[in-house]
Amino acid sequence: MAVQIPPTITPVPTPAIQRGDRATFSSRVDAFINWLVAARTEFSAVAANVYQNALEAMGFANSAAQDRTQTGLDRVQTGLDRVQTGQDRAAAAASAATIGTTAAFSDANSMVKNAADNTKQGKFKADLISTGVTREWQMPDKNGRVALMTDTALVLLASVTPADNALTIDLLNVFTSAYDNYKVIVRTMEGSSATGDYVNIRFAVAGVIDANTRYNYFQQNGPGTTNTNAAATAGRAVANLFNTSICAEVEIFNANGTNTAKGWISRGAALSTSTGVGAIFDNTYGFYTGASAISGFRLFVSGSSSKFLAKGSIEVYGYNKVM
Structure with missing residues (x-):
């Protein structure tokens, strides 16, 4: 008061x-x-x-x-x-x-932080830019997530060249839980014989080849020949192994599936020096009915007509899972 x-x-x-x-x-x-x-x-x-x-x-x-x-x-x-x-x-x-001489913001410092948790921070690094060069990135007029090189659809997992005069090409532990589906690229592989031999595929479980009757496939090669097999100890893949170029791709699906069939689709082309043969194609659609997840595969020939030469390459790619 x-x-x-x-x-x-x-x-x-x-x-x-x-x-x-x-x-x-x-x-x-x-x-x-x-x-x-x-x-x-x-x-x-x-x-x-x-x-x-x-x-x-x-x-x-x-x-x-x-x-x-x-x-x-x-x-x-x-x-x-x-x-x-x-x-x-x-x-x-x-x-x-x-x-005018260097960037106004040092790449040693964080540039952004999360609004809810400021311990989550991000920065840009300029280490890979050549000296004296300024690079420009333009933002597209849309929202989206920045992708890394490892976020692309296909990731190279392995690349091998066959051993000379080999009967098998083994990639028995190339599959992982990181990928469910795979693509195998065969680049200009060659065999030792003009008469050729079928290239077959078997799958491995925990690194061990399964040669049981669990391979069911339908094969079509040109011109006009088909072959259906409901219970084989191996499946057909790639194409005939002649003494000239063979190219193919094999897609393998559901590799990590348990108690479900694993599928493969093979599309290949081969060139033969045999008289009247020339170029042929070979398409195969098959299922492997083993209950376990598969860890890899083997490509092989019987050796009666042809063997692998140390030429070309077999590349294995994994399809990234949907994020």
């Missing part, structure tokens, strides 16, 4: 009492006594007012002291803010000074 103006006190009666004036002495004494009795109440009111105003003044003094303390703290914070502002200005000036 605010300071209150003191209440008024009734003035002392006049004229004053005169002891030698017998005519007025009694009446003036009576008037003074009456005034004194009434003045007692007024004196009490003045005393209470003085006390209350003193309390109010003390409260103001305490508040002023607290304000002075806060003002001091504010001045300290203002000083810190000025220091930080100076540092920010210096950093901005240093960054601006680098424009």
